[in-house]
Amino acid sequence: MKQDLIEQAKAVMRKNDCGTYTVPTHGLYPFQWNWDSALVALGFACYDEDRAWTEIETLLAHQWEDGMVPHIVFHKHDDGYFPGPDVWRTGRAVPTTGITQPAVAGFALRRILDRSSNPERFRERARAAVRKIHAWHDWFYRTRDPQQTGLVALIHPWEAGRDNSIDWDDAFTRVPTDGVEPFKRRDTSHANPAHRPTDEQYKRYIYLVQLFRSLNWDTAKLHDASPFRVVDPGFNAILIRACSDVADLADWLGEGQIARQSRDFAAKGIAAMETLWSDKLGQYLCFDRVSNTLVQGASVGGIMAAFCAIPAARAAALAQRVRALAEQVEYLLPSHDPREPGFDSKRYWRGPVWLIVNYMVADGLRAAGETAVADQIETDSLRLIDKGGFAEYYDPMTGEPCGGGSFTWTAAMVIEMLSARRVAA
Numbered sequence: 412m413k414q415d416l417i418e419q420a421k422a423v424m425r426k427n428d429c430g431t432y433t434v435p436t437h438g439l440y441p442f443q444w445n446w447d448s449a450l451v452a453l454g455f456a457c458y459d460e461d462r463a464w465t466e467i468e469t470l471l472a473h474q475w476e477d478g479m480v481p482h483i484v485f486h487k488h489d490d491g492y493f494p495g496p497d498v499w500r501t502g503r504a505v506p507t508t509g510i511t512q513p514a515v516a517g518f519a520l521r522r523i524l525d526r527s528s529n530p531e532r533f534r535e536r537a538r539a540a541v542r543k544i545h546a547w548h549d550w551f552y553r554t555r556d557p558q559q560t561g562l563v564a565l566i567h568p569w570e571a572g573r574d575n576s577i578d579w580d581d582a583f584t585r586v587p588t589d590g591v592e593p594f595k596r597r598d599t600s601h602a603n604p605a606h607r608p609t610d611e612q613y614k615r616y617i618y619l620v621q622l623f624r625s626l627n628w629d630t631a632k633l634h635d636a637s638p639f640r641v642v643d644p645g646f647n648a649i650l651i652r653a654c655s656d657v658a659d660l661a662d663w664l665g666e667g668q669i670a671r672q673s674r675d676f677a678a679k680g681i682a683a684m685e686t687l688w689s690d691k692l693g694q695y696l697c698f699d700r701v702s703n704t705l706v707q708g709a710s711v712g713g714i715m716a717a718f719c720a721i722p723a724a725r726a727a728a729l730a731q732r733v734r735a736l737a738e739q740v741e742y743l744l745p746s747h748d749p750r751e752p753g754f755d756s757k758r759y760w761r762g763p764v765w766l767i768v769n770y771m772v773a774d775g776l777r778a779a780g781e782t783a784v785a786d787q788i789e790t791d792s793l794r795l796i797d798k799g800g801f802a803e804y805y806d807p808m809t810g811e812p813c814g815g816g817s818f819t820w821t822a823a824m825v826i827e828m829l830s831a832r833r834v835a836a
């Protein structure tokens with residue numbers, strides 16, 4: 412049974428494998444996505460280490476000169492996706508978008524090397540990748556934390572990956588729609604429109620793209636110019652975890668300066684996470700940097716903070732949050748608390764379960780000694796696969812598969828979870 416599931420997951424990965432990179436799923440997302448690739452590399456590493464490295468190296472080959480690693484690389488022309496390169500117009504030889512995504516690559520690299528039976532074989536590839544990833548982290552703290560608070564802000568919801576989270580609703584009312592050029596969405600012809608963001612949200616997504624484009628994609632200017640600047644605990648936790656992992660890899664490689672700087676980023680970030688803690692909700696919250704207020708929402712972004720080395724008492728409180736959520740849903744982990752106004756069990760990031768989130772939260776809670784909760788999250792993840800196959804995301808109440816099908820990172824997470832041999836399939 413377990414081996415069968417791994418073989419099915421590998422078949423999904425093969426279907427979406429374009430040789431040197433994978434697409435998340437054909438049709439809906441026909442290019443290379445940043446955090447998808449880093450997480451997919453973990454799945455590859457369980458049976459083909461070289462292919463795992465290539466996935467990350469292809470992504471890093473499209474790093475901008477300023478250090479940013481873009482959120483999409485448009486390797487090949489495809490009219491089936493909006494907004495394509497003609498909207499972004501970033502002027503790159505191989506077109507890319509001009510925003511970024513959660514910095515998972517540093518963590519993924521470290522995990523792949525930790526598991527390798529022969530890490531020495533990858534030493535020089537690791538050195539090249541670590542230098543690039545560190546330049547990306549450095550770019551984050553330079554351009555997205557100009558006041559040096561220790562935490563970075565998103566300037567577009569697509570950067571968080573949690574595109575239409577309830578967390579952004581208030582901040583999004585400040586993003587106008589005047590002057591948005593007419594467009595035709597493509598996503599709603601590949602997936603059920605009731606599972607996707609609304610047209611109103613799309614207009615605001617595109618407003619921000621047009622604004623950044625008018626600033627010639629000078630990433631040093633975008634943070635201050637954006638009417639949307641939100642500090643997301645989950646996004647920061649991923650970056651902090653990646654900085655700690657890069658620090659350890661840099662020690663192994665004898666890259667002293669990278670190690671020191673990465674440890675400083677991580678230590679400052681963890682200390683600053685405290686400013687996002689809410690006793691009332693028992694979890695971390697987003698912070699709206701424009702209105703200077705904490706966003707009073709119980710989203711999974713605040714629970715993903717468990718992915719970095721937060722204090723033990725905070726991790727225990729987050730485990731308690733997960734246990735409380737388990738009483739409200741059939742399958743962990745909903746992306747929003749079902750009691751929140753705006754919760755929608757099928758609409759993308761307003762309620763559904765995502766396996767990549769489950770994986771990261773379980774990993775962090777397990778490291779904090781919260782084994783039972785971590786096991787429950789992974790068991791629920793595999794129950795979802797059993798019920799609905801390798802979907803993009805799932806309804807936490809019914810387990811209905813939602814969004815796109817044959818999803819690469821879902822398959823990769825299944826391989827990961829099963830290869831760790833913790834959960835029975």
Ligand code: DGY
Binds near residue numbers: 482493569574598
């Ligand atoms: C999309 O197109 O839906 C993506 O989430 C943007 O990255």
